[in-house]
Amino acid sequence: MSKRPQPTVTDRIVNWFNPVSGLKRMQARQVQAYYEAAKPDRTRKFRRDTGGPNVQTQQGAVAIRNQARHLEQNHDIARGILRTLMTNIVGPKGIGIEPQPRTKDGKIHKEYAAALLEAWRDWQTKPDVTGQYHWARIQRMLVKTWLRDGEAFVQLLSGPVPLLDHGTKIPFSLEIFEPDMVPYSLNDTRLGIRQGIELNAWGKPRAYWVHKQHPTDGIVMLSSNNTKPVPASRILHIASTDRIGQIRGVSEFASVITRLEDIKDYEESERVAAKISAMLTAYVKRGNPEMLDPDTLPRDSEGNIAPREISMQPGTIVDTLEVGEEIGLIDSKRPNPNLITFRQGQLKALAAGVGATYSSVARDYNGTFSAQRQELIEQWSNYATLTDEFVGNIIQPIWEAFVRAAALSGVVPVPKGLKEGSADDALFIGQSMPWIDPLKEANGWATLVRAGFASETEVMRKRGVNPLDVLDQIQKFRNDAKDRDLVFDSDAAWKVVSENIYSDSSDED
Template identity: 55%
Template sequence: MKLLQTIGSAFDRVVSVTDPVKAVQRAQARRVFAIYEAAKPTKQRQKQKANQSPSTLVGTSATALRAHARFLERNHDLSRGALRTLVNNVVGPNGIGIEPQPRRKDGTIHKEYAAALREARRDWQRCPEVTHRHSDAQMQRLVAKTWLRDGEAFTQTLMGRVPGLDHGTKVPFSLEMFEPDMVPLDYDDPGKFIRQGMEFNAWGRCRAYWVYKSDPREQLSWLNSTSALKRISADNVLHLAQMDRIGQARGISEFASVITRGEDLKEYEESERIAAKVAASMTAYVKRLASTETGYTGEGLEKDENGHVKPRDLYMEPGMIIDDLVAGEEIGMINSNRPNPNLIGWRAGQLRAFAAGIGTSYSSLSRDYNGTYSAQRQELVEQWVNYSVLADDFAAAFVQPAYDQFVIAAHLSGVVPIPLDVKPGTENDCLLVGQSMPWINPMHEAAAWEKLVQAGFASEVEVIRKRGANPNDVLEQIAAFRDSAKEKNLAFSSNAATKQTTVSVSAVPTELQQEAADNAQGKNDKTAD
């Protein structure tokens, strides 16, 4: 190797004299080879040669990953907890809210139309989907869980009169949820530009989905053919997919990169639990030494017909004394080293890696909240960015498109017609209200927001939304409460119309007056000094 390096260096010097440009190119090439060492396979690191297209990778792996992720959700507490944590922080208990903000032609918000849309949507949120089994928040959580676990979720929008369907709300608009198994991954027809159950145009835009008429997992295998499929226009399908690469058609499970670690954690913890259980059942044993060493003959013990000592039943209990041992016998204790003292540290490291891969926080996953206030807040702030990104993806692919069609259905049905003075194109403008980052120390957080509002760097509306509430609902609640309090001649410190009350000196007891005078005199004396 040294000989080759010497020859190469000599050759480089010759080239630098005869052709300097070529010498520079050789030097640059050598630096490139030195930089990209990761591309060279070694005995310790095998080269990954697979470089299929994103759709090919998804087509060969998505079904297996989806089934494995569902298995972990059913049978692994940590996986189930991680999925629940993601859904609760992305969607939350009330779902991603919508605040209508249609505009007039002068740019101001059309309050009357916005109020009518809010009222109609409040009625629709009671049973927004075809089965009437889920509210709007429940439906959002179910769709988000399917999206994160399976990699994608589908929803069909149904508007107006549909045979056999009762919308159940004033606005004739409903959603039909279905799992990704209903759109076959193995259905391809290049002649019709169909790839993995999706029909595309020449630019790669989806124009239709091919969906099973009934669940293929509940039918005989011979029904899983093209005759069992129906074509649904992409305009009527909300496709929420977890995308990793450009050009990817179908989604991949969020658990794809942590499935093996989760499975290892599950199996290892089960092994440790079984070992600890076995260790708790094993207490002691009677050791019989060789007769040549101690003269042990088993004399005095009951024997069988072959002259062997029969086993004795020794029942252990607190404070017991074993006094029936014979010569040559002693009690031996079993030490199993279980539970494993290194389990907690090893498990914590694995949980941190699992949490990083799945996109949730370690504290939420492990329920370990030890640490300083600064450390916990830093973890919460950094993790909340991931939750916000997922919430934005969910709202853009599911919540906003569903609301757009809701507004159209409300107009066409005459329930909430679009006023003539609404600026065209703004009738579906809205503010999406997601989950707010929780407060670790409410006293500090409230004081900080109060100072920001007083200084003019934030608004009351922003503070209300940061707490996860709707400003309009808060104003209505405050107004109704104060009207009720006024009727009963009650006043509270939260009443903005109540001015600061000044207590007269005569109303203060004499003892307090004297104490206040003494304090004032003391301050004057210090000032004089």
């Protein structure tokens, strides 16, 4: 917003003769001044975007998706960004699930939870229809596809399915596929199909029209009947959307593709220049042309002036120069000393656009502990937001469908006395914020726990582990150690005894 406009000479004259007109004049000028950003001029480009959200995606989503895929395959920074985001969203082991079914009195039904967890562990080995991927890898592939392409799809298949062997105790499998399988070009107002998705009057998906084969694998010829409708109840769709009412997603790289390509081209130019600079090129600089005698220049058999050859090796002394001649070297001023500074600035802007930390994108960890921790804390909320979106759109619906299939198949039936609607309740455990300095972090958490401001369970959750698993591991370790007459410093009982022994011995001294 600009400053309040000051009255001009013309304004004062109009006010003198007609105050009403003068007031209207000033009000109009003031309204205009408030929205100077809405006026284009010769020094600022003015973008007019009046298209709806689905018009924009129809025009550019596929092109952006193809560029993002090309960058992932050919640009190390783009590939590193995807890996950084993927690692912080799902991690190496994927999103953890802790069943939380409850009895009518509100307590967790331990037997049913244990049975679900056992069946879930068996299912994780071969959860997809191809049998090629385990559960954690499927999560990583879906996250990478979602961020790079803008969206990803999963089909839920339960019970008997023609030609499908589920391969696990629970008859439940996943079919994951890329956004290419749902054609953007399929639009039919009569059927309510928009960009390959059939919608009802309220805009809720009823069915997804999916290609029977991948449209770009070059094996089959596409035709009008190459797609089939799949009920929306069997499809999970996660998409990166920017506007309300947007149906399909757009790549997270949409706003930074130009910068990525510029960085790639600039670095390549600098590398080529540095490579050429490393190849020593010399020339002989001669004096005044009037001092040169053409008759003394070397000539070939045909009488033409022969090129001058000077052998150069390490330690060579050149003593064949004529009067007024000297040897010069071509210097390309490479490597460019400003390359690092420029690259750092571009990567900081790039990291802000994709929602990753600069340190992780640039692999630059030269900051202080406080600076790196502050960067991680501020950025971790973005990772947690993406994790929550992935859990809500993919993980939780898959878990609910799994519990349903387990019950209907009779492998893990729902027990009596269970609280209605709590059979598929679960705690979804995402990645925890890593510790930059483990000693400082551990001391801080220990202080909070002793003061009563935090619980041991919370600390374990922050570290990304299941408290019940930790207790089982500790109990087993303590029992094994006791059977072998071993006592470790981590045993609280031994710690109390040892402190008393040392204090008694000090008193005697």
